[in-house]
Amino acid sequence: MSRPGRRATIIDVAARAGVSRQTVSRAMNDMPGISDETRDRVMAAAEELNYRPSRFGRGLVEQGPTTLGLVVGTLANHYFAELGAAVVRACAPHGWNVVLAEGEDSAHPEKAAADLSRRVDALVGYGVATAGIRGGGMPVVQLDGTAEHVPDVGVVELPREQAMTDLAAHLRERGARRPVVLDLGTDESAGRTRALVAALDGLVEDGQVPVRVVDARTGHPEALRAILAEGADTLVAFNDELAVRLLRALRRDGVAVPGDVRVTGVDGLEISTLVSPELTTLAIDIDEVAAVTVDLVAGMLAGRVPLRGEDAHRTVPYRLEVREST
Amino acid sequence: MSRPGRRATIIDVAARAGVSRQTVSRAMNDMPGISDETRDRVMAAAEELNYRPSRFGRGLVEQGPTTLGLVVGTLANHYFAELGAAVVRACAPHGWNVVLAEGEDSAHPEKAAADLSRRVDALVGYGVATAGIRGGGMPVVQLDGTAEHVPDVGVVELPREQAMTDLAAHLRERGARRPVVLDLGTDESAGRTRALVAALDGLVEDGQVPVRVVDARTGHPEALRAILAEGADTLVAFNDELAVRLLRALRRDGVAVPGDVRVTGVDGLEISTLVSPELTTLAIDIDEVAAVTVDLVAGMLAGRVPLRGEDAHRTVPYRLEVREST
């Protein structure tokens, strides 16, 4: 190609094929008004140069669709994967594209989000701080954000307080007296774990609800046995992923649920209804979260909704879903 | 804004703030060499006009990262959702962005894929025909494609023959004699179902392996009871999603697995290890599928690999994963 190391452009192809840029465009886009012979020559030249049209040049003149960027902590977490799917679905009626990115694997999650913010028309983050992003007029929405984010970005808050209170009442009614909160030991899990401990505080006679850290992927069978040996009668897992793994570990050890010990999760993933026993959990309608978020973004893009402040604040609450595991 | 109905551009903002376009650029991008006063004035003008920089104009001059488009049938299927997550992960080391799209919900799946193909640097399709796309030099890869696609696009083939043969042998050894294949009744499921029937043919004494259509989301308890009443001793589900729902329905009816009936799935989703009994399935390493696919695309983009033909053909086989449900 004309400039080695650089990607071939329409000009390189035109030169090689001995035609004008416009003729190359006609050939590449299968447009009428070009002879077969010329087309073949152009296509051959394009192939030789490994030419691909730039989507930017094309988008500039064609006015491509709105693109929404979604940054989540890690797609290894099914909750984020389901959210991604829900957001894609919610964007489809608008004709928007969705760029999905993980914050966690990159060295600087905030950097990943900031980078992406320059390539999209709007940015949604969950489990990644978006508040610091200088969007330059671009809609930025923090999912699972709190009041403190409101001055900087749009916020969709997912309050769990009421559901946690309901959970505590439910567990009390079921006779639970020695709950243990199982944490993943990550930075993000800290806040939710604190909230769970606070909500369950009324259940225990003396002292505080203990917190134990277990492995996210295995549920850490040994740690689990130690916890049960200490007399725990209820395992309150940080999320459903962990809870279903705990259920598996308990099953393998022959521990009855909810007979010997109760188990609860958080998130309301579909999987919580497919395991045995079906899991009691704090659930949220992820399609509603996605719909509310996309609607908020749409309002911002249209200029109907401000980019920050109380008017850019939405709420979708968790609710208690009682099933077999308690 | 200057041209009503049209999105504001940097020129509109510059005019409104009484500065040059470059000064607007400096303000929007937080660059040095601009007075606070001017910056504020520009930002105010931008906000009033609901101005957002065009990602195309920006990308044109900045040479944005490679963007890969992934079109799947429907993200409601966990298999596709996990694939999406795996592809995002596999693209991260390259610094590529991923645009995720569903083909199924749009009226014309092929149209959705063709549209997306104009907005990305490479396209990967699964459960959606990509063969007809005139990529114009753009890498197009058909996932779960077959030899017939090879002349048109890159292909990652996911052969199930050997695994199905192994499954038949395994079931025979376990004493299965009356298998039933459970289909979803969709167009896409037909091929796999035929293959399952053929592979299991040797198990039955006389006649053919029967096929029954059941509901994807519920497993259709009534249909299931009828099937068992007919004497089926093995339920070969079209995929894991269906299989775990069958397990739930059987559990609720008090049918023992594998005691009363055996159950198998296809896909090897994580959920197949979390249910009880754990599911025997034809599994594939979805991270490997993603890695092979992304590597193929990378080769095409670099010009090392042709866009079609046998050299653009990869294979990742399914394998039999025997667990508790058989």
Added chain:
DNA sequence: CTGAAAGCGCTAACAA
């Protein structure tokens, strides 16, 4: 600190 000029790669509209 601010502005003018150039050019990124492409396609639509018009001219030949």
Added chain:
DNA sequence: TTGTTAGCGCTTTCAG
């Protein structure tokens, strides 16, 4: 059937 012209919106480079 082919070529020419004129932008699309933005940032970079260079002048002031």
